[in-house]
Amino acid sequence: MTDWLSKFNYDPTKSLLESGNETIIYFTKKNLLEEDVNPIECLWNLSEVQKIVKKQVEDGSWPINGKYAVSGVKYPLIETWKQIRILIQQYELNNTHPSIRKVAEFIFSCQTTEGDIRGILANQYTPYYTGAIMYLLIKAGYQNDPRIEKGFKWLLKMRQDDGGWVIGSPGMIGLSDLTRAEMNDLTSNKNRETAQAFDRSKPFSAAGTGMVLRAFSVHPTYKKSEAALTAERLLKSKFFKKDNWTSYQHPDNWLRFQYPFWWTNLVSALDSLSLMGFSKEDNDVEKALKWFIDHQEPDGLWKVSYSKIHKSPDDQKTFKSKLWITLAICRIFKRFTEC
Template sequence: MVTMTWLHGLRFDPISPLLSSGHPAVRFWAARELPPPPSGPAAGPAGTLEAALWDLPIPRRILRRQAADGSWTYPGRRPRARTDYDLLETYRQLGFLVEMFGLTHRHPALAAAADYVLSRQSAEGDLRGIYGNQVSPNYTAALIGLLSKAGYSGDPRVERAFSWLEASRQDDGGWALPFRTRGRNLDALDDQRTISGDPARPFSHLITGVVLRAYAAHPRHRAGASAQHAAALLAGRFFEPDAYPDKGRVSDWTEFSFPFWMTDLVSALDAISVISPNLQSEKTDRARDWLSAHQEPSGLFTGHLLRDRFHDLQLWFSLAVCRVFARMPSPGAPPAA
């Protein structure tokens, strides 16, 4: 049972503005996942996913652009011949549909998209194409995580992808891009050869944070030793530059998007709070303090928000922060019951 102890240390009530927002999907998830506010509007019945969310204008608009094969067509330039841009765009649109509007395998459009995504699975088990012939633990996990949330956690193709992820870890227990561990730059995406990695090199927190989102989404793999160990590794990197060039700035930790894309404080804490909710350290406390300090008098949280496609990113970001705070104990407090 979620208690209200997570509100300790926050200056303002963050739940009421979510429940009274103009976004029906935000109201739905806040009513379903967060405890009643200490004051302000009552949550009211959340209803079912299908009735409350699937027929809203935004998912309907997204689904109108879905191709017959279940994919979405990438709208921009395609500078790299070996990059599967339509798979990248399909990942983007699945993020909106699954994370914001809760589409599952029961929706025929989601089922078609899942078949398209899984048709890109290699013989080894990874999902290949966004990085050309190079393997990609991050995009493999990102796609598999969305499918797990959508009801495909028992699909044998999803299990094959997790087996590949298990086998592709670095020696330290995290994940990294294989071509980066060999000192290669993005020109490797044009290489016809698949570059094998050096497992002795350190993990990348960018890649590990994305992979952990897949583990958090899977009801069995989130409890495994690999996920628990990698969660502790990731938490130990907060506010540090990555070991590789892709996220080499400390400020990258505080650049946020929703649906989650890269690894930032909130996306990392979101996965950690599912995998290991009682994990607490100086760095996780510092992360919570940073977020608490960025709460506005309205109750919503703010920061450097990226990818504001639907012009309501602050609501989704604030909902994501509340989910984290509700799962993890406050610094110095006993674990939630």
């Protein structure tokens, strides 16, 4: 049961269990040590969960503070995604909870007839955010919803020729002659039409592909698809390397971690691959797993950032993040050991 622990130089469960964090202790016992625990609903009444839920408004979204900076961007959609990352990924709220049912309907109200969830770049396509949001909805129990199926069909249509996805709008790639001001207007003005200037020959973005792949990784059917396997191979081929795109291009972006997941990094990418049953004996995966073994701290935890371009202070907030990141890494190692 704990063979995966033998891979590490230090036992991470000791620090997790002694953290004083009720939720971290709960999942350490449940996911890592496979001990009997109370039903998940015991976490839903925690003050940190209730604090978030109480701010949800009637349409199911979360409002933002202050005025909207750009009229064409759906800021409540962005803020809602930020909040459900915590509720669904950290505390595992699902569609038996009324807050999740309300938020699902709000998000699906942002789905277009084409199938994407739109508004973060005004009227432009964002497959990377669509995938990241679908990931959360699937985890919350919406894997069989026809609107999720519609989203997958759209994501498959938005691939580059190599089988991956890009950061930004794939419909804008051919607009290379635009000035920065014109580009900003296109992605913030609700009166601008959806750009259709595709260039499928451009290579995939690891940052974008990693976010989309999360949705595939938690779907019982699509995780086994040839499209998912192709995207997996592309993603792992860029571990520790520069991205093909200027956004998040520096190799050190692989070594800056967040939990709940946001941008693609080594933890979020390996999480998807482990959920999809990818082999730990693959050279790229093996190299990545060894990196974590070599960079574990003596207390058994991992730092928030090992990046030279993204420094992170060592404070109480960072310590909490270290606990969640360590929990995620342990889950990854456990899955790879058991597959």
